[in-house]
Amino acid sequence: xxxxxxxxxxxxxxxxxxxxxxxxxxxxxxxxxxxxxxxxxxxxxxxxxxxxxxxxxxxxxxxxxxxxxxxxxxxxxxxxxxxxxxxxxxxxxxxxxxxxxxxxxxxxxxxxxxxxxxxxxxxxxxxxxxxxxxxxxxxxxxxxxxxxxxxxxxxxxxxxxxxxxxxxxxxxxxxxxxxxxxxxxxxxxxxxxxxxxxxxxxxxxxxxxxxxxxxxxxxxxxxxxxxxxxxxxxxxxxxxxxxxxxxxxxxxxxxxxxxxxxxxxxxxxxxxxxxxxxxxxxxxxxxxxxxxxxxxxxxxxxxxxxxxxxxxxxxxxxxxxxxxxxxxxxxxxxxxxxxxxxxxxxxxxxxxxxxxxxxxxxxxxxxxxxxxxxxxxxxxxxxxxxxxxxxxxxxxxxxxxxxxxxxxxxxxxxxxxxxxxxxxxxxxxxxxxxxxx
Amino acid sequence: xxxxxxxxxxxxxxxxxxxxxxxxxxxxxxxxxxxxxxxxxxxxxxxxxxxxxxxxxxxxxxxxxxxxxxxxxxxxxxxxxxxxxxxxxxxxxxxxxxxxxxxxxxxxxxxxxxxxxxxxxxxxxxxxxxxxxxxxxxxxxxxxxxxxxxxxxxxxxxxxxxxxxxxxxxxxxxxxxxxxxxxxxxxxxxxxxxxxxxxxxxxxxxxxxxxxxxxxxxxxxxxxxxxxxxxxxxxxxxxxxxxxxxxxxxxxxxxxxxxxxxxxxxxxxxxxxxxxxxxxxxxxxxxxxxxxxxxxxxxx
Ligand SMILES: Nc1nc2c(ncn2[C@@H]2O[C@H](COP(=O)(O)OP(=O)(O)O)[C@@H](O)[C@H]2O)c(=O)[nH]1
Numbered sequence: 122x123x124x125x126x127x128x129x130x131x132x133x134x135x136x137x138x139x140x141x142x143x144x145x146x147x148x149x150x151x152x153x154x155x156x157x158x159x160x161x162x163x164x165x166x167x168x169x170x171x172x173x174x175x176x177x178x179x180x181x182x183x184x185x186x187x188x189x190x191x192x193x194x195x196x197x198x199x200x201x202x203x204x205x206x207x208x209x210x211x212x213x214x215x216x217x218x219x220x221x222x223x224x225x226x227x228x229x230x231x232x233x234x235x236x237x238x239x240x241x242x243x244x245x246x247x248x249x250x251x252x253x254x255x256x257x258x259x260x261x262x263x264x265x266x267x268x269x270x271x272x273x274x275x276x277x278x279x280x281x282x283x284x285x286x287x288x289x290x291x292x293x294x295x296x297x298x299x300x301x302x303x304x305x306x307x308x309x310x311x312x313x314x315x316x317x318x319x320x321x322x323x324x325x326x327x328x329x330x331x332x333x334x335x336x337x338x339x340x341x342x343x344x345x346x347x348x349x350x351x352x353x354x355x356x357x358x359x360x361x362x363x364x365x366x367x368x369x370x371x372x373x374x375x376x377x378x379x380x381x382x383x384x385x386x387x388x389x390x391x392x393x394x395x396x397x398x399x400x401x402x403x404x405x406x407x408x409x410x411x412x413x414x415x416x417x418x419x420x421x422x423x424x425x426x427x428x429x430x431x432x433x434x435x436x437x438x439x440x441x442x443x444x445x446x447x448x449x450x451x452x453x454x455x456x457x458x459x460x461x462x463x464x465x466x467x468x469x470x471x472x473x474x475x476x477x478x479x480x481x482x483x484x485x486x487x488x489x490x491x492x493x494x495x496x497x498x499x500x501x502x503x504x505x506x507x508x509x510x511x512x513x514x515x516x517x518x519x520x521x522x523x524x525x526x527x528x529x530x531x532x533x534x535x536x537x538x539x540x541x542x543x544x545x546x547x548x549x550x551x552x553x554x555x556x557x558x
Numbered sequence: 559x560x561x562x563x564x565x566x567x568x569x570x571x572x573x574x575x576x577x578x579x580x581x582x583x584x585x586x587x588x589x590x591x592x593x594x595x596x597x598x599x600x601x602x603x604x605x606x607x608x609x610x611x612x613x614x615x616x617x618x619x620x621x622x623x624x625x626x627x628x629x630x631x632x633x634x635x636x637x638x639x640x641x642x643x644x645x646x647x648x649x650x651x652x653x654x655x656x657x658x659x660x661x662x663x664x665x666x667x668x669x670x671x672x673x674x675x676x677x678x679x680x681x682x683x684x685x686x687x688x689x690x691x692x693x694x695x696x697x698x699x700x701x702x703x704x705x706x707x708x709x710x711x712x713x714x715x716x717x718x719x720x721x722x723x724x725x726x727x728x729x730x731x732x733x734x735x736x737x738x739x740x741x742x743x744x745x746x747x748x749x750x751x752x753x754x755x756x757x758x759x760x761x762x763x764x765x766x767x768x769x770x771x772x773x774x775x776x777x778x779x780x781x782x783x784x785x786x787x788x789x790x791x792x793x794x795x796x797x798x799x800x801x802x803x804x805x806x807x808x809x810x811x812x813x814x815x816x817x818x819x820x821x822x823x824x825x826x827x828x829x830x831x832x833x834x835x836x837x838x839x840x841x842x843x844x845x846x847x848x849x850x851x852x853x854x855x856x857x858x
Pocket of ligand 1: 134135136137138139140141142143177266267268269270302303304305306
């Protein structure tokens with residue numbers, strides 16, 4: 122049975138691997154495409170002289186994309202089955218659009234990386250697996266597409282699967298599985314293929330419907346970035362709420378109960394949760410990702426940008442961050458650069474003290490670097506104008522992530538992850554770590 | 559037993575509230591576009607919940623084509639009165655009357671809303687504009703960010719959007735620019751109706767089956783009224799219909815339906831084989847890129 126939850130997935134792959142076709146197939150075969158959309162696709166396909174509906178057209182949304190026949194920006198798609206609801210970020214494949222893959226992966230529970238069966242693992246596959254490892258996407262599916270063009274050959278697919286498994290381990294991908302599909306014909310996408318009798322795993326949809334989501338907030342430590350102070354002013358219609366003061370936010374990780382002791386960061390003051398409020402009434406406890414308002418017993422100076430946390434295992438409060446960044450802008454990053462850093466609900470000024478290394482993908486290794494260019498992944502040291510309370514990204518995607526922003530034009534320059542999430546991922550799944558633990 | 563998992567609609571509600579609070583905290587002058595349509599009604603409902611027990615900390619703006627269903631106008635006024643929010647109206651009719659805008663040959667006014675909207679944003683110096691747009695509505699919308707920058711002419715540059723990572727929203731903008739915000743980005747039509755049922759949200763009555771004099775044009779049932787008169791050969795009949803979207807009466811089509819309750823509407827939406835815009839919006843049928851072109855110019 123399904124759990125009715127929301128699964129966020131992202132797709133990645135090189136241009137022409139068949140990503141748009143696969144997404145179109147998934148939507149079509151789950152009956153998520155409605156008659157008028159299908160008619161439009163059939164009409165355009167006919168106009169282009171195609172003999173069957175090109176399902177890729179379902180997702181190529183912008184005029185420029187339709188004209189060039191490529192996908193240039195993340196498109197979001199929605200479909201549901203009896204078991205789950207899906208939000209799909211369809212991310213373009215071209216190297217210059219890697220930032221879109223990073224965007225899609227940042228919130229994804231599952232990333233589907235496509236390869237063309239004829240080509241196997243290529244440079245972009247490495248890059249996308251690296252992004253999935255770095256962003257700590259819990260599950261990766263490597264869809265070996267166009268198996269109709271390699272004669273549904275088991276040995277061929279097994280060879281690719283083996284190469285991918287090795288690469289995934291090198292990169293520290295958390296969980297990877299290989300699935301042979303033909304997006305064009307629909308084999309193993311929603312319906313099981315009769316042409317791959319040697320494959321006994323799930324179809325892509327079955328996998329997405331059943332993959333366990335590591336969402337139990339009881340296994341996490343409580344974190345709550347304060348977004349907004351709720352203080353109805355006298356004269357408001359809120360009648361009996363004159364002295365009301367609560368801190369609105371979304372539980373980032375974990376569970377909190379009325380009566381729990383919490384610490385306010387960065388100040389470090391301790392206090393107790395007096396109440397958990399919502400417009401639907403008070404709660405005894407709140408868990409991630411609920412949006413609530415927290416009342417505290419003490420009258421402390423708490424404001425936007427502060428973090429409420431469980432008093433044990435609090436995040437480091439620091440002005441010096443070692444981090445890994447995906448550089449997303451055309452201009453280069455150099456030491457000395459002055460930027461804004463947005464972490465949770467706090468934005469502070471930052472200066473780049475040092476660029477430690479840039480990640481090379483073939484073979485996987487860090488190399489010394491003086492600067493980072495578009496799509497580079499690198500290790501940096503930042504000095505902040507004010508402290509932030511940050512967890513390592515390997516521990517918490519939610520409170521270990523940050524943006525670097527251009528103060529002048531507001532552009533989002535980098536996706537930042539506190540610490541060395543890939544290194545930590547590799548250490549965790551290496552055999553030495555397993556035996557020493 | 560307590561579960562520690564949010565279902566789909568609960569997760570979407572929490573995400574929407576998070577977005578509303580982020581923007582209220584980081585912008586000086588937000589405004590929420592409120593037409594009385596179900597998406598804007600749900601968005602206002604989320605805003606009430608996001609700031610409760612404080613009042614909604616920003617006004618609402620209705621860009622009124624002058625072709626709005628009278629039932630929707632009555633609903634709009636009753637709702638803002640009940641919630642105590644300030645209503646601003648940008649009136650397309652007055653632009654047509656004094657010649658700042660010219661009536662289109664087909665008489666529909668949806669595309670005319672852009673200029674009054676941008677004027678209202680400039681006049682009130684709004685820096686964040688909440689819209690009820692959903693990515694599932696249309697292909698160009700599918701690429702829209704939750705926080706989406708508009709330049710000083712209100713234009714959207716879909717090829718040059720900022721990456722939007724995790725749930726860290728970047729609302730930085732320069733003077734004269736503003737940001738459109740879509741808290742319902744990840745909702746589908748079905749989610750909206752499920753939420754309406756769960757929260758017992760009242761909607762304008764035209765969303766439910768009622769008798770109306772209609773005629774068929776281009777496969778859509780249009781209401782007979784002062785702005786939409788049947789042409790020769792188009793026969794008027796009284797039918798039982800409801801609306802899936804509310805907009806300009808002259809181009810918003812009704813669907814034949816007996817659904818008088820939210821449950822019945824939900825069942826119908828779940829079984830529908832047509833998208834909501836495909837079924838009911840003549841303006842989106844103009845071309846493959848109709849919506850993208852309007853959005854680039856500053857439309858909702
Ligand atoms: N034979 C075969 N062709 C495919 C398959 N999937 C996609 N294609 C074709 O590969 C080309 C590129 O597909 P498209 O979905 O546009 O790739 P994208 O650039 O990754 O989105 C198109 O001509 C598709 O019809 C497949 O499973 N088998």
